[in-house]
Amino acid sequence: MKAWLNSETVRYPLAVLCGVAWALAFPLPGWSGMAWLVPPLLWVGTFGLSRIEGFRFGYLAGLIHFLILLRWMRHMPVSMGAYAAWVALSAYCALFPAVWVWVSLGLFKSAASSYSGSDWSRVAVDYVHRSWLERAGLLVALSAAWVALEWGRSRLLTGFPWAHLGSSQWQQLPLIQIASITGVYGLSFLVCWCGLSLAGALLTLGFRPESRWxxxxxxxxxxxxxxxxxxxxxxxxxxxxxxxxxxxxxxxKLALVQPSVAQTLLWDPAEEESVFAKIESLSRQALALKPDVLVWPEGNFGLSQTNFLRMKTLLAGTKVDWVFCSDDIEENSTGFARFNAAFHYTAEGQLEPSYRKQRLVAFGEYVPLARWLPFLKWFTPIGEGFQPGNRPSLFRLAGGSVAAPVICFEDVFPHGIAGHVTSEIDFLLGLANDGWFLESAAQWQHSANAVFRAVENGVGLVRTCNNGVTGWWDARGTRRSTLADTEGGVYSPGILIIAVPVGLPWVETPYHRYGDVFAGLCTALAGWRMIRAKWRL
Structure with a gap:
């Protein structure tokens, strides 16, 4: 029995179970309660292991989690790169829970040798016989370390802040309000801390039965x-x-157009007219409902110069503004720079200065290190790719509303949105294209991440997407309206008419003012505890 408990390999099924439960906490299916179980399973499951064994346990759990979570990456229409990108990104992200387990084993140095029984039980007994203050301090430090590693994943190597532990709770409206102070990291801390505390309570109940309460x-x-x-x-x-x-x-009154066009068709010049005809037909239906603003998602959708003139003719005399995305070309000293941009065409027939996307997707919009490693371009069809923009923009729309446009992946960055929000704006306007990933969990996971930007900054969020999830969330993260078909599916083509309040007083949130202070404090606390434990890094 002792050998069975202490063998590293027999704990691997627990690591797999942990990874599966972790993935199930996010859409789809989105069983958010599972998230509260993940940190305690990672922590208690490694009692009695060495730090390197714990690292392997955490890495396996993380790898299973991210492979399931990011399974939609396999659908990218890139023959050579889809599976490679899916596995590589999952393997990279799995390092962070592995490091957390390694940290947890370093912070909790057990004096287990003074107790009889297996190594696992000796560590458990050691924990429950420590003072309450010592136990509470350890669990707070472990929760802080979790936040520190999520913060690191959000920023390292351009950042990948996808599916933080707290974002699994995106539909728990009272809970997510803490994000207005701490960002999503505060909710990650709370979920981790509560889960660890429950595990600690169960250990105490099992190993100190003489102390009834x-x-x-x-x-x-x-x-x-x-x-x-x-x-x-x-x-x-x-x-x-x-x-x-x-x-x-x-x-x-906004008319949000969701054309649901496959990414392969957007890339095919032969399909340009059919793609444009589809979105033009939806736009005609929307204009018949007399909106103030017509909004298209991210993507060109066959908008050639000829088709742009057709849209101008369609809009003439309607007194409707039009927001759309296309390439923006700028001549510079080395030739031409191409930007992924959002445009505002006013009811008066003026094309306002564009907003140029600032945070580009690696291998989707640019190729890292392409100058030195040109063969990397073989793994993506984007060619030379885009250049990043350098500043936010405001769109002053019809109806007296002011919107701050963001494009696709930008709305998953907690630290990237505050610069777009000022006292002038009425809502964030997210323009997205998740059509790369067919009809999958990607659309729901993207929405779950984006909703926190509304709460963090105290402004509403309107999202117009190629194939879901198109809708509107208010400044507290309440889902007010989403586009769905008769069966509840969010991927089909259609239009959504929404009436968004404008002119409401904006109260700056602590997170908007101070940013990632909470995450920074957690990082400092975890680092201090590591130093205090005389840990050799």
């Missing part, structure tokens, strides 16, 4: 804080709805 000490503080966050969050959500009703805010 001692297990409750483990959960009192995190439970109290979670209840406080939920109570305050509920007040915030309801307060915003009361504000809307009291102000009687005027609205702007």
């Amino acid at each position: 001692s297990w409750t000490a483990e959960t009192r503080l995190p439970l109290a804080i979670t209840l406080m966050v939920m109570g305050w969050g509920f007040w915030e959500v309801m307060g915003y709805r009361r504000l809307e009703a009291r102000m009687g805010a005027r609205t702007v």
Whole structure:
């Protein structure tokens, strides 16, 4: 029995189970309760292992998680690169939970040799016989380390802030309000801390049965804080709805067009006219409903110079603004620079200065190190790719509304959106194309990430997407309207008419003002605990 418990390999099924549960916490299916189990499984599951064994355990769990989570990457229409990108990105992201387990084993140096039994049980007994203050400090430090590693993943190597632990709770409105103070990282901390505290309580209940109520000490503080966050969050959500009703805010009527065009068709010159005909037909239907603004998603959609003139003719006399995306070309000293850009064509027939996407997707919009490693271009069809923009923009739309456009992947970066938000804007306008990934979990996962940008910055979020999820979320993350077919599917072509309040007073959130201070403090705390433990890094 001892050998079985202490063998590293027999714990691998637990690591696989942990990875599967972790992936299931996110869309689809989005069983958010699973997220609370992941940190305790990673922590308790490695009791008695060496740090290198724990690293392997954490890496396996992380690899399983990210392979399942990012399974939609296999659908990219890039023959050589789709599976390679899926495996490579999953393998990279798996390093972060592996490091967390390694850190946890370093922070918790057990004096287990003084107890009889297997190594696993000796470590458990050692933990429950420590003082409450020592146990609580350890769990807080482990939660801080989790946040520090998520923060690192958001920034290292251009950053990949996809599916942080806290973003699994995106539909738990009272809970997610904490993001207005701490960003999504605060919710990751809370989920991790509560899960670890529950595991600690169960260990105490099992290994200190003589202390009948001692297990409750483990959960009192995190439970109290979670209840406080939920109570305050509920007040915030309801307060915003009361504000809307009291102000009687005027609205702007937006027509969001979702064409649902396959990415391969967008790349095929022979399909240009059929693609444009599809989005033009949807636009005609939308204009018949007399919106203030017509909004297209990210993508060219056959918008040649000739077809642009057709759209101008269609819009003439309608008093409707038009927001769309296309390439923006600029001549420079070395030739021409190409940008992925959003444009605003006014009801008066003026084409306003474009917004140029600032955060580009590696291998989707540019090829890293292409100058020195030109063979990398073989793995992607984008050719020379795009150049990044260098500043946010505001679109002053019909109906007196002001929108801050962001393009696709940009709205998953917590630290990237604050610069777009000022006291002038009424909502963020997200223009996205997840058609690369067919009809998959990618669209829902993208939305789950993007909703936090609304809460963090205290402004509404309108998203127009090629094939889902097109909709509108208010400044508290409440889903107000989404485009769906008669069976509830979000991938089909269609139009969504929404009336978004404008002119509501904007109160700057702590997160918008101070940014990732909470994540930075967590990183400092985890680092201090590592140094205090005299850990050789």
